[in-house]
Amino acid sequence: MIETVLGPVSPEGWGPTSTNEHLLTDSRGLARPLPDGSFLDGPPRLETWGDLRWNWMSMPDNLTLDAPDTAAEELAAARAAGLHAVVEATSWGMGPRHADLPEIARRSGVHIVAAYGSYIDKTLPAGWRDLSEAEMFGLFRTALTDAVPGTSFRAGLLGLLGTSAEITAAEGRALRAAGRAAAEAGASVSIRLDAAARRGPEVAGILTATGLAPERILFCNIDKVLDLGYVADVVDTGAVVEFAFGSDHSFGGGIRDHTDRERLDFLGALVAARPDAAITLSCSVWTKGQLTRYGGMGYGHVLTRIVPLLAGVGVDDARLTDMLVARPVALLDRTETPG
Template identity: 65%
Template sequence: MIQTVLGPVEPAQLGRTSTNEHLLADSRHLRRPLRGGEWWDGDVRPDNLGDLRWNWLASADNLHLDSADVAVDELERAHADGLRAVVEATSVGMGPDPSRLPDIARRAGMHVVAAFGSYIDKTLPESWKQQSDDDMRAVFSRALSESIPGSTVRAGLLGLMGTSADITLAEERALRAAASAAAEAGCAVSIRLDAAARRGPEVAALLASEGLDPHRILFCNIDKVMDAAYVHDIVDTGAVVEFAFGSENYFADGARDATDGERIAFLLALCETRPEARITLSSSVWTKGQLARHGGMGYGHVVRRVVPVLERAGVPSSRLERMLVTEPAELLDRG
């Protein structure tokens, strides 16, 4: 069975699934100044989307998904495009609000699976880091068996677990606690890897050392590091890798997202060289500028636009079914 925010469902009921989305989140603490060093207080509007895409972390408003009504409307658009389920992966450090997810799922007619985890060290409250290892593991276990803290919602998996380029003590402790709890519960763990490092196989080995089956590991946003040898090494551990489409933004002068064209080319090559690679897809919406109402691609971008491109490129329907339906369902199914 798969645990959604409205209760368990059979894997066959899930349908086309995005494995890493955010419906309600607060990442304003990640805000950065404009390239010239000055601060920008602008809201997300069509007339300033160009400035925003040039400096994606400059606007506090962009980094705050705070409206249940907007989430419902955006999910309804995605449902019309053929998306049937999303994993809501907002973890501690990103302002999660799981108590509002059941109402959103019910109104939108979308399966919503809530993840519970802890993000990168610099986002975490001291109260989280000061827990003992046993207490941290107990929190993860209760989220899976009873409810996520502050809500009556049961988590369907653990994540999004964050790692910095140099994995900190707090991050490693959380990874080990989550892996141990997930192994006992028979559920998955999703991971966000820092693009500045190549730690995927290392993290997979760490999780496995705590008893977690590699088939229960999901490395989200793998397109942040499109290094074929590195991604092959991750795939060869047995873990699932996720490609997130739709964001093509700059983060000041030194970093930018890949384009969807680059992501598609890399995905096609991976399918050719690793035909058994376990792959899922998402839009990884976590900011207002990614929403359709603000000129972004929205939660339905993969099924609306990316899948037709993959079909025209010759990806068999059976392979697309695996990426969109089978792999997510197998990853989330707790038996």
Template identity: 50%
Template sequence: MIETVLGPVAAAGVGRVNMHQHLLSDASALSRPGAEPAPADQRVTTANLGFLRWNALALADNLRLDDPRLAAAELRHAAGGVDLVVEDTSIGLGPDHPALPAISRAAGVHVAVAYGLYVTPTLPGWARDLDEDGVHRLLHGALTDRVPGTDYRAALLGIMGTTAAFPAVERARLRAAAVAAAGAGASVGVRLDGDSRTGVEVVAELTGAGLPADRILLTNADEYLDAAYWHDLLDTGATLEMCFGTECQHVGRMRNPSDGQRLDFFEAFLAARPDGRWVLGGSVWTKAQLRRYGGEGYDHLTTRVLPELVRRGVAPDRLAAMVTHEPRRLLDRPSPTVDPTTTPAEEAHHAR
């Protein structure tokens, strides 16, 4: 079964899945001054889109998806193209979990929630102060009881945030997530730092705590289009996630590849690695990406990207694996494999 915000659904009945989206979020903790003076109107408007393409983090309003009615209207455009989207907004990025069921109903699209902790600077104090066992209890509860503030369970854990330094606190959170997910038969999504090459080490931390490698999803792999690194990551047994539609930059801090660059790289890599496992997503996380403000919207993956992959000769069975079979495998929840009450400290003791 796949846990959704409206209750569990049979995995076999789910068709296309967009594995990475944000419906309601607040990433304003990531805001930074731009390289040019900000416009007088600090809201996202069509007049400000040119500024935002080069200064994506400069307007806090751009980093907030805060209108449930707009989210439902935007998601409705994806209905018919996908059966289910994964809402990937971690704690630290301002999730609004209680509002998601109404959005799912209004849009006519299943919504599954990933629940996790993003990077430390974004976290509220209560989450930042959790020790390893506290993180385990929080994440285990979201998988087996309910996401806090709601009456539904998380489908998987994520996005767990990591940074280039990969400090002890991030390692502890990953161990806690691994034990919680293994106990519930769930998967864990992790965002790797795009400027470092710690991915193999991250996977080892998770598998060392008892999570099978095939239950690890490395999100946003499009942020590091490095073929040698991708080979190393796939060799661990993890699944890579390729997102499309985020082409913004913030001069001196962030520069996303274009979708053309993503498609060229991905096309070549698919040919070189026929045994690899991928899922596809969109990662709309700014207002400027919404249709309302001139962006590509939540249907970009199915309206433009999948047809382009077909045009480039990607076989239908490979596309089906990426948008249906692999997502269903990662989201489907089999019976627990370890005692769900075991804490990370106890699990480490049993492993010795």
């Protein structure tokens, strides 16, 4: 069964799924000032759009998704485009609001699977960073087998776990605790790697050493590093890799996202090099500026704009169905055995 915020659902008849989205989040702790030390005033609007695209992290309000009504409406629009389900991957460090998710699911008609986890060290409250591995394991096991704290539903998987370029002690404890808890509960773990490092195979090794099957590991936003040799090495661990489309932003100092055209071409090259690669797709919406009402691509971008282009890079119908439906189901369908 797949654990959603409205209860367990049979995977039979499951539809297109985005494996990494955010509906309510607060990442203002990641805000970066402009070169003069100031910040852009928000919310995003037409007259600031150029500055925002050039300095995506410099508008604190852009780094929040804070309106359940907006989330429901944006998801409903994506549902009209064919979206069946999303993984809501907002973890501790990004201001999760788990208790608000059931109403968004009811209003939008989109299945929401809640992940539960902790993000990169620098975003975390000291209380979390100071937890022992055993204490983290207890929290993760409770979320998977009993309920996400403050709610009546169980987490569908653990994540989004963050790793820094140099994996910190707290991040290492979280990885090991999550691997053990997920292996015990027949669940999966999603990871966001730091693009400044090449630690995918190392992180996969940490998780599989806890007993977690490699096919239960999802590396989100793998498109942050378009290095075919490296991504092939990640794929060769048996883990799943996710491509997130719809963002083309700069972060100051010459740092920018790849374009969707670059992502598409790389995805085609990966499929050619590794025909059996396990791949999922997402829009990875986590900021206001990615919502359609603020001029962004929205939660339906993959289905409306990317899917029609995938055949052109060598993704046939069977592979597309695997990316959008079968692979997400394999990640989300829990295989726990009664204790």
